[in-house]
Amino acid sequence: MKIAVVDADPIVRDFVVGTLMYSVNREVLPFENGLDALIYFEDYGAPDIIVGDVNMEDLTGTELLDKVKGLNRGTIVILYSDLPDKEEVVKTAGADAFLAKPFGVSELFSLVQRFVVDGRSGNA
Secondary structure, three states: OEEEEEOOOHHHHHHHHHHHHHHHOOEEEEEOOHHHHHHHHHHHOOOOEEEEEOOOOOOOHHHHHHHHHHHOOOOEEEEEEOOOOHHHHHHHHOOOEEEEOOOOHHHHHHHHHHHHHOOOOOOO
């Protein structure tokens, strides 16, 4: 199982990558932006799970969501934002879950456990 983390902020990206690597012991691929992630996914296939920021400049989280679901509808996409009003937007766009920033290890771990360990899906 592969998990991709997409965020321009290195502090947030490293936090999410570290948390996921520690909590689920799976391969975690970090990306600085949505465009680099999309190019990689087109070349090597979409990962099982994508965790990323909604607010990216080159390709927003919702745009990445749309492109990835076009490549593989089964990819789980979890998006986060510091703007709470984005939750409805990302869920309407088809995201599997939304996290409001700031979020902690427990919120991230809970979602990961649901999708990776328990194998459940659906809009959370």
